[in-house]
Amino acid sequence: MARAATTTDAFNAVAEPRRRQILDLLRAGERPVNELVELLDLAQPQVSKHLRVLREVDLVHVRDEGRQRLYRLNPGPLRPIHDWLRAYEQLWNERFDLMDDVLDDLGKAESDDDGDD
Known part of the structure; x- marks a missing residue:
């Protein structure tokens, strides 16, 4: 049986350990992507990819503030x-x-x- 896409629901999205780490970091509050990059010790494109998946299942929300994109946890899903x-x-x-x-x-x-x- 084919594995479901990671963007279909929260179950699949949080199956990936790095995405769970991002959610854990966002529990403390809103963070800019560059701070997540530093805390996770990952390349920015990797963090952005994980954030995209989390956004697609509505686990994180993003807002622009100047030149920064701030991410926050949406625990509902x-x-x-x-x-x-x-x-x-x-x-x-x-x-x-x-x-x-x-x-x-x-x-x-x-x-x-x-x-x-």
């Missing part, structure tokens, strides 16, 4: 990802609870072993 992951949260919590039980049992067994000396 992330909601379907959040909702999808929420279904797995209960599973993760149950597994962590089981792991806590095992660790507690191991700790008790170790304490019992230490008391036998």
Whole structure:
């Protein structure tokens, strides 16, 4: 099956680690592209390519201020990802609870072993 284009939805767009890094940087607020280039240690054309994909799925908005283009996060399109992951949260919590039980049992067994000396 062919992979969906990265510009079809937020799921595909955030599958790329560099785009997630850009979103993380934009959580702190609006940033110019040259600052993103510096923080990511990537060439400007690469950052611009990632920003284009993020714009196409509406995850970032851009505005011109003089000669600069300022990018800001638009978190709305992330909601379907959040909702999808929420279904797995209960599973993760149950597994962590089981792991806590095992660790507690191991700790008790170790304490019992230490008391036998």
